[in-house]
Amino acid sequence: MRDDLRLLYLLIVYDIRKIMRYKVFILMRVAWFSVQVGFFAYLISHIVGQRFGGELTYYHFYLLGAYTSILFTVSMFRGYETAQEFEEGLIEYMLSLPIKRKILAIGRILGGSIASFILTLPMMLIVLFLLGAFDLFSILLAMASAMIFSIGIVSLSISLVFLIKSGDATDITFGILDSLLVRLSTVFYPAIILLSFIPYYYVSSVNPLSYLADFLRWIFYPQELSKYLINNPMNLAFFIIGFATSMLVLATIFIEKKIEGGGWK
Amino acid sequence: MSSGRDVAISIRNFVKRFGDIVAVRGLNLDIYDREIFGLLGPNGSGKSTTMLTIATVYRPTEGDIYVYGKSVSRESDEVRKYVGIAFQEPKAMWIDKPIEILTWHARVIGYSMSDARRVVREVMEMLDLWEQRNKMFSELSGGTRKKVEVAKVLIQRPRVAIFDEPTAQLDVIAKHIVWKAIKELSREGSTVIVATNEMYEAEALSERIGIIYKGELKGLGTPAELKDKIPGGDIIEIHIEGSLDPLTKQMLAEKLGAYKIDHNNGLIRIYVDKGEEKITPAIEMLSNKVKIKMISMKEPSLDDVFMFFTGARLGE
Numbered sequence: 001m002r003d004d005l006r007l008l009y010l011l012i013v014y015d016i017r018k019i020m021r022y023k024v025f026i027l028m029r030v031a032w033f034s035v036q037v038g039f040f041a042y043l044i045s046h047i048v049g050q051r052f053g054g055e056l057t058y059y060h061f062y063l064l065g066a067y068t069s070i071l072f073t074v075s076m077f078r079g080y081e082t083a084q085e086f087e088e089g090l091i092e093y094m095l096s097l098p099i100k101r102k103i104l105a106i107g108r109i110l111g112g113s114i115a116s117f118i119l120t121l122p123m124m125l126i127v128l129f130l131l132g133a134f135d136l137f138s139i140l141l142a143m144a145s146a147m148i149f150s151i152g153i154v155s156l157s158i159s160l161v162f163l164i165k166s167g168d169a170t171d172i173t174f175g176i177l178d179s180l181l182v183r184l185s186t187v188f189y190p191a192i193i194l195l196s197f198i199p200y201y202y203v204s205s206v207n208p209l210s211y212l213a214d215f216l217r218w219i220f221y222p223q224e225l226s227k228y229l230i231n232n233p234m235n236l237a238f239f240i241i242g243f244a245t246s247m248l249v250l251a252t253i254f255i256e257k258k259i260e261g262g263g264w265k
Numbered sequence: 266m267s268s269g270r271d272v273a274i275s276i277r278n279f280v281k282r283f284g285d286i287v288a289v290r291g292l293n294l295d296i297y298d299r300e301i302f303g304l305l306g307p308n309g310s311g312k313s314t315t316m317l318t319i320a321t322v323y324r325p326t327e328g329d330i331y332v333y334g335k336s337v338s339r340e341s342d343e344v345r346k347y348v349g350i351a352f353q354e355p356k357a358m359w360i361d362k363p364i365e366i367l368t369w370h371a372r373v374i375g376y377s378m379s380d381a382r383r384v385v386r387e388v389m390e391m392l393d394l395w396e397q398r399n400k401m402f403s404e405l406s407g408g409t410r411k412k413v414e415v416a417k418v419l420i421q422r423p424r425v426a427i428f429d430e431p432t433a434q435l436d437v438i439a440k441h442i443v444w445k446a447i448k449e450l451s452r453e454g455s456t457v458i459v460a461t462n463e464m465y466e467a468e469a470l471s472e473r474i475g476i477i478y479k480g481e482l483k484g485l486g487t488p489a490e491l492k493d494k495i496p497g498g499d500i501i502e503i504h505i506e507g508s509l510d511p512l513t514k515q516m517l518a519e520k521l522g523a524y525k526i527d528h529n530n531g532l533i534r535i536y537v538d539k540g541e542e543k544i545t546p547a548i549e550m551l552s553n554k555v556k557i558k559m560i561s562m563k564e565p566s567l568d569d570v571f572m573f574f575t576g577a578r579l580g581e
Contacts, residue, residue: 003375007373010369010372010373013369014369017361017365017369018358018360021358021360021361022360088356088359089352089354089356090356090357090358092317092322092352092356093352093356093357095320095321095322096317096320096321096322096345096348096349096350096352097345097370097373097374098345098346098373098374098375099345099373100342101341101342260324260341
């Protein structure tokens with residue numbers, strides 16, 4: 001058990017070390033995100049704000065959605081990285097190490113989630129700064145929920161890579177998923193608006209992105225934004241935890257089976 | 266095998282298929298404890314697949330492989346504790362540095378941080394890698410990358426050390442350093458498997474050699490045993506003054522069990538098995554008949570051995 005925890009730690013270190021190498025990539029992402037939330041978000045909020053007659057502070061709504069969106073994209077990117085490891089043969093090296101397959105699967109998922117969270121931390125801090133949200137408990141709760149959400153998404157993306165086993169097919173699938181899941185959610189559109197398009201609303205109501213975005217909104221604006229949420233706060237929290245836990249367990253079983261059966265090849 | 270030596274790796278009816286492609290076909294082989302075993306074959310012969318299966322990276326399609334009694338199919342977690350592998354293509358993140366790659370590897374296999382630093386430095390210095398420790402992996406030459414790959418196993422010092430073409434792309438000096446390190450591993454108690462398609466490497470390192478071709482084991486034995494299996498593979502060359510009469514030539518052939526005797530311009534070529542045992546009788550027979558100026562013996566090369574067992578040259 002102690003040895004398993006040690007290896008888990010080293011696998012997490014591996015992924016963090018890996019993401020820290022992409023300094024330029026991180027800087028560019030942060031710069032682009034800053035422009036997005038500092039300029040375009042103001043612009044769009046002004047337009048939307050006029051439409052809703054100032055009832056909804058869309059800027060607040062949008063910023064937390066934008067953070068959810070970037071965290072989702074970065075977490076999904078862990079799958080790309082795994083696919084790249086297949087191409088480079090790094091997966092063979094990992095499989096030859098004296099690490100139990102289950103620990104390897106969990107370690108890479110947790111490592112990928114923590115790395116994704118760290119990569120998006122500057123974006124979260126920018127959002128919190130722009131929102132003027134400095135309550136420590138709220139910040140910690142937001143960080144924890146983002147981290148848990150990322151575990152679910154990384155589990156999903158790595159499982160998809162093991163399922164698809166093709167670089168091109170992975171690119172297409174991830175591109176479609178990224179486009180659909182961000183749009184078919186409450187990331188940028190309040191649930192109350194989506195009710196006008198019932199199929200859209202139903203898809204959004206089972207989309208984990210909706211749940212994180214709305215949960216973050218509830219954390220920082222429990223009064224102002226509460227009527228725009230897709231579910232009540234308790235359900236939002238349970239959904240995020242349930243999604244991450246179930247995805248982690250399923251992905252671990254699936255990846256372990258794929259690896260041990262040689263099904264990764 | 267009835268050599269009396271303990272078996273470290275037992276390969277039984279091992280078949281590995283990738284879709285319709287059969288990479289290994291019913292391989293049966295024992296590798297002894299603490300021996301250096303050479304797996305000789307051209308690219309695509311199945312040697313890498315066999316070694317990757319021993320390292321539990323692949324799983325057998327049929328049959329099984331046992332490493333110190335543990336099945337790679339059913340007890341892979343246990344097997345991995347014994348095995349370390351240096352891959353044919355170096356495996357590392359391109360944006361990583363050798364010192365980080367090797368320190369992380371050392372930590373994973375169980376070294377404390379301080380021990381990991383010490384051992385990594387020792388091995389890197391031995392392989393003349395220390396000066397390049399902080400370069401990006403992508404900036405290293407092919408030979409240096411290969412050394413980093415080999416260093417992983419030398420740091421690990423596993424009970425079963427697998428090297429897949431360990432000196433490909435290395436210069437002569439580096440080759441000898443790696444060979445010395447591999448022999449040292451064996452002396453310390455590791456069972457070593459070296460896959461190679463270089464004859465001189467197989468001969469320089471291996472106590473026994475398995476010749477693998479198109480997924481099948483075609484020959485097995487010590488280099489000397491393999492050479493002896495070629496009928497008439499040894500050539501005794503005797504330079505004489507004068508000529509050899511047909512009767513003496515016939516008697517020589519019968520007494521030495523020669524497959525063929527050529528005689529041309531004072532040079533007699535006698536094709537025999539186990540030539541080292543036939544030199545004295547040949548001298549005894551000829552010394553009364555002709556004046557002998559010089560005697561030498563040529564053994565078949567491993568190239569000849571490979572050709573004999575597979576019907577193909579290694580380059581094919």
